[in-house]
Amino acid sequence: MSTPAVHSLWTTAADRIPQIGAPKIEYGQLSPTLIIIGAALVGVLVEAFVPRRSRYYAQVFVSVVALCAAFAAVLGLAADGYGTTKAHIAAMGAIAVDGPSLFLQGTIVLAGLVGLFTFAERRLDPAAHGNRVDSFAAQAAAVPGSDAEKAAVKAGFTTTEVFPLLLFAVAGMLVFTSANDLLTLFVALEVFSLPLYLLCALARRKRLMSQEAAVKYFLLGAFASAFTLFGIALLYGYAGSVSYARIAQVVDGSVTDVNPALAGTMGNDALLLLGGALLVMGLLFKVGAVPFHMWTPDVYQGAPTPVTGFMAAATKVAAFGALLRLLYVVLPGMRWDWRPVMWAVAIVTMLGGAIVAITQTDIKRLLAYSSIAHAGFILAGVIATSKNGVSSVLFYLAGYSFVTIGAFAVVTLVRDAGGEATHLSKWAGLGRRSPLVAAVFAVFLLAFAGIPLTSGFAGKFAVFKAAAAGGAAPLVVIGVISSAIAAFFYIRVIVLMFFSEPKPQGPTVAVPSPLTMLAIGLGVAVTLVLGVAPQYFLDLATQASVFVR
């Protein structure tokens, strides 16, 4: 295919009356997404046709192959220069293939892969009736505590549908970060949200809590989606188009011709402001920024822990990717309007997350509030509105996602009779009993706290540096104060693990399969590599920090 031709088609389309023709799709450039979607569909067929006994292995195989292939495809595209010189807009203007989208897609695919390892873990729970079981309900449709559930457990059912669900979510996220028009954005949002709602409901233990979390997530997610959709509608009314480039041109005034059908609304700034704000709100909901964060602790706590880890990492990457693109590509012309508002959001998010985390007693809720505070730190980099702002956010997200999945994977290991022992009091003295696990967790906590020689420090430093250079020095000061507050509760957990007496009937640390070990090991390795030698990856992020318009 010829790139200039596509380009000219897209630019001239705005000037002429659109002609209906066969859509031109660059399958090669969309291959990461297509591979994942294809594998997810294969996963559905596996559910339908492969005998129950073999499904788990088939699903794991398909998913791993698909994710590896997708990652290879991302690398191939990047090596071909699609991240830099050949960056352009594909699929009739719907998908941007550029540095940020490839970097984020790579991150999401890797997060999906590591998350998959924790999904596939089957050695932590004691075998039920001779069957190895994972973290997911035996039969999602069975009422908790009912005879049907018991029968399902006895029969050794497992919900292997989680693997295609994960793949669908990943596919949605891949599109979400690269969506280049508002409709694609919205469709991608729903494609990755719906599987996540489902996954949240599938916990094997504490099923009522899990289902409650899922319902809350679904209700609030639908509520947020409605805002998003409304915002999209208003923006269409303002610009007469859902294409990012077209809206951006209208915002900065380089296109003034009016669509006769929209003569009454086009160019009306109130619509732009209203629509922009609502759209941004929808994305802030997904990243978990205050005051749209309320779902986070409840859902993180209730969802099966592997799902929480995957969701916390990948959703954040995808949502920040979309937010970056929206603010840098669509709305740079109105940055004087959105920057002060985002300042306020970043400040309350950093402080709110850090302060409320102080009094948390459940490790999963603690990590949830920590993720809120981190959303605030990343927002500080977003606000920088500079190339360095983009690269620092990309770097931060990459480092953060591995730490998060690793940390939640460690949470799955600490168990007592009731499953995972998430109450903090049970973690007392863990360092004496299981020094290795406690030390690994301490590494993750130090990375969350942003201590030097961990990826957390390098990321935070890059983000704050970009923010300060972008004229947001007060934000950086508040960010540092929040980090200090946050350091308190991270270090407190370390103190609890290493300097408290172990409880007599405390939890035990289960020995996981190599899958979880791989997930945790990768987390530690990435955390240390990005912390000790961040420059290569910072350079990589800098190369990948230009959005195509």
Added chain:
Amino acid sequence: MEKLIALLIAAPLLGAAVLLLGGRRLDRVGHWIGTLLSTASFVFGLVLFTDLLGRNAEHRTLIQHLWTWIPVEGFQADVTFRLDQLSMTFVLLITGVGSLIHLYSVGYMEHDERRRRFFGYLNLFLAAMLLLVLADNYLLLYVGWEGVGLASYLLIGFWQHKPSAATAAKKAFLVNRVGDMGLSIAIMLMFTTFGSFAFGPVFGHVDGASQGKLTAIGLMLLLAACGKSAQVPLQSWLGDAMEGPTPVSALIHAATMVTAGVYLIVRSAAVFDAAPDAQLAVTVVGAVTLLFGAIVGCAKDDIKKALAGSTMSQIGYMVLAAGLGPIGYVFAIMHLVTHGFFKAGLFLGAGSVMHGMNDEVDMRRYGGLRKYMPVTFVTFGLGYLAIIGFPGLSGFFSKDKIIEAAFAKGGTEGWILGGAALVGAAITAFYMTRVMLMTFFGEERWKNQATRSPEAPSAEPAAEHRGETAEPHPHESPKVMTIPMIVLAVGSVFGGGFFSIGDRFLYWLEPVTGHSEGHSPVSAGEVTAATMVCLVIGVAVAWAQYGRKPVPAVAPRGSLLTRAARRDLLQDDFNHVVLVRGGEHLTRSLVYLDHTLVDGVVNGTAAGFGGLSGRLRRLQNGFARSYAVSMFGGAALLVAATLLMRAV
């Protein structure tokens, strides 16, 4: 030839590493390894020395660049050595005297089971001291500076089982830290002023720097010199440092390390020459210390402490000379070298006496030892004649030159400094004669130990520690100890004359330090005559007091001055009242402030955030409807704020 310079340091460093890491295996040969490597370093020094002699005076600076230590933009620290006439002089002194003292220690430390470790420390000291004098920039010099401080600490406290030795080591370390701070501040000032701390750039750009900065750098360097060279006001550690084994006192606390301050000042001549105020401070410190040390030396009954006072006083002479500028630099170094010979010889002699007297150090329990230790007596006696400046011996030439230079400073200052130096010469003659008479002449007070009064102050805990109450049997020391003493005595006798006749030393050192004659209001002959008069007075008074009358085995109460001098002129009392008590009050008030104010703020903040957290937490009530309301409110705020922004 430059390549040899690193070997000078490498040999003793290797020795230190081998001896300290080698473990017990090396116990039987360790001392010989140490001595061998020290001698090897001396041989390298001699080779380099002959090479330098073969060159023209202006080509006698060798530079060896090893590697760049800290390669940072705008902050370049190199590991580079500079061997010129000044450092060459020190290299020969350090390795020469050092090797002799290694040899002596083989005998002296024979019965010590930690002898291998002792030699390891001695080698470590040599390496650090050589690094100090060979460094081509102040930062590298600082490494050596700290290294000798460490070696000194380890060696003073070598008999760590003695609480007094451990305390003395700690005291030396702490007092030296004050001086070290001075050096580090001086280096920082140099960096901010000149953008470098290498000798070349610093000395080359002195003209461009402001007077105030140069004075500050000079005073900080002086502070450093005071710490290492035991000059007033940082002199208090040297007397206590005599707790270390006597070879250590001879090598480190008499001949080499304590002269590092003099080296620092002479090396920084360019800075001091451009900062007359700092120079004046140097001369004042030198003059005060030379009198201070001499007075303390008069009152001590502990032979090593008397010699320590003498060391302080003699270094005072050197510092005084170094402060005189180009008039005095050469003579400061010359006195330093001759002093290295005779003071090391005196200490080794004292060690030999102690060796024969069951580690007794109280001179009131010596007496008449010349019959029993003839070699020690003769070598010690030659050292004695050298230090008091007996005509023809080393000290005569070097000290005389310093007194001359002090007068040549000119004006009132010249008279005051010259006068102080003259008085110092008289006191030196007095206390050294006193040491000589009490030790080698008079009755044999070590017989009939029963006469020893039970209330007698115990000067030497070591004697008690070793449980020696029996009457000592003085005897001459073995050859391995006497040979170094003989060599050093030869140096004490002929060194000064060799250097002075034909101004050999002057021509040798002048290219580095520069020299000027000054304008002396008195002629050289008159100064020499005055010095002789002072010498005779000092010796005569001492003879009247300690030669004619018998020396009481128990110290008499003495005058107020004597009692003060016995307590080192109240230096420790001063430090205690001013620094220790003051420090205690300061820390107590700071701790109080910390508890009330700082902790109050910190705990208050923590409690505040905790309370806030608890309150905010209640917003998270678990109801999806509340969450939705929060989102709706947030969205409304977001929209309102965005619209408002545009309106404003």
